[in-house]
Amino acid sequence: MRGAAEPLLAGHTVLEVTRHGKHILLRFDHGTLAIHLGMTGKLLVDGVPTAYLRAEFVMDGCRLLFDDIRQFGRMAWGSGLPANVARLGPDPLEISAEAFAERLRGKRGRVKAVLLNQVFLRGLGNIYVDEALHRAGVHPLASSLSRARAVRLHGEIVAVLKEAIAGGGSSISDYVDTEGRRGSFQDRHRVYGREGEACLGCGGAVKRIVVAQRGTHFCPNCQRK
DNA sequence: AGTATGACCTGATGGC
DNA sequence: TGCCATCAGGTCATAC
Numbered sequence: 001m002r003g004a005a006e007p008l009l010a011g012h013t014v015l016e017v018t019r020h021g022k023h024i025l026l027r028f029d030h031g032t033l034a035i036h037l038g039m040t041g042k043l044l045v046d047g048v049p050t051a052y053l054r055a056e057f058v059m060d061g062c063r064l065l066f067d068d069i070r071q072f073g074r075m076a077w078g079s080g081l082p083a084n085v086a087r088l089g090p091d092p093l094e095i096s097a098e099a100f101a102e103r104l105r106g107k108r109g110r111v112k113a114v115l116l117n118q119v120f121l122r123g124l125g126n127i128y129v130d131e132a133l134h135r136a137g138v139h140p141l142a143s144s145l146s147r148a149r150a151v152r153l154h155g156e157i158v159a160v161l162k163e164a165i166a167g168g169g170s171s172i173s174d175y176v177d178t179e180g181r182r183g184s185f186q187d188r189h190r191v192y193g194r195e196g197e198a199c200l201g202c203g204g205a206v207k208r209i210v211v212a213q214r215g216t217h218f219c220p221n222c223q224r225k
Numbered sequence: 226a227g228t229a230t231g232a233c234c235t236g237a238t239g240g241c
Numbered sequence: 242t243g244c245c246a247t248c249a250g251g252t253c254a255t256a257c
Contacts, residue, residue, distance in 0.1 A: 039250050070234045072251060109227055
């Protein structure tokens with residue numbers, strides 16, 4: 001490895017690669033390296049280094065590059081899990097609908113802000129929150145949901161994540177996988193980035209507001225508080 | 226506990 | 242043509 005973590009990792013072996021929320025975990029025999037891609041980060045296998053190279057992992061058989069134009073990405077190390085990773089909430093694909101509903105019931109505040117909070121639920125970013133809320137018919141400013149609506153929301157979160165993963169993710173500008181391939185899910189966004197365009201459900205105009213300091217896209221007709 | 230604001234960072238975009 | 246302001250978003254620090 002070349003980069004800040006070189007003395008820590010030189011000579012050690014990657015035992016396993018997993019995902020934890022938005023973090024990619026490289027497990028070693030003496031601890032775990034968590035990599036967060038931020039917005040524009042990329043992990044590239046045998047890629048071409050750019051001016052934005054953050055780290056290079058030189059391994060038997062390949063080189064793994066951590067490239068990040070905007071430099072919002074970060075790496076963290078822990079002898080177990082890094083602390084900022086260990087404190088994250090449950091994975092939406094693992095928690096049951098009932099447990100999700102119960103967890104949401106204990107939260108006050110706007111549902112969009114709650115879903116973006118990685119300590120509440122790990123892995124959802126701005127795009128997928130907007131998409132899941134639209135599918136579930138829930139207004140981003142809703143502040144308390146019935147149990148039935150919470151269960152439905154969980155189902156739509158799971159559906160959106162599974163479809164996005166199957167589509168290779170959303171490549172708005174920078175995202176590519178380790179082979180440099182763009183995702184296709186951006187073509188299936190129903191509200192995100194579609195301000196002023198027709199809602200695919202009712203034909204009305206998609207509206208954009210700011211919630212929790214994030215651009216928020218929704219249909220005022222299909223999504224209720 | 227919630228909400229808001231600014232900082233970080235660079236490229237794309239629009240106005241003049 | 243070119244300069245400048247603005248925007249995009251994940252997380253964290255800080256303040257109310």
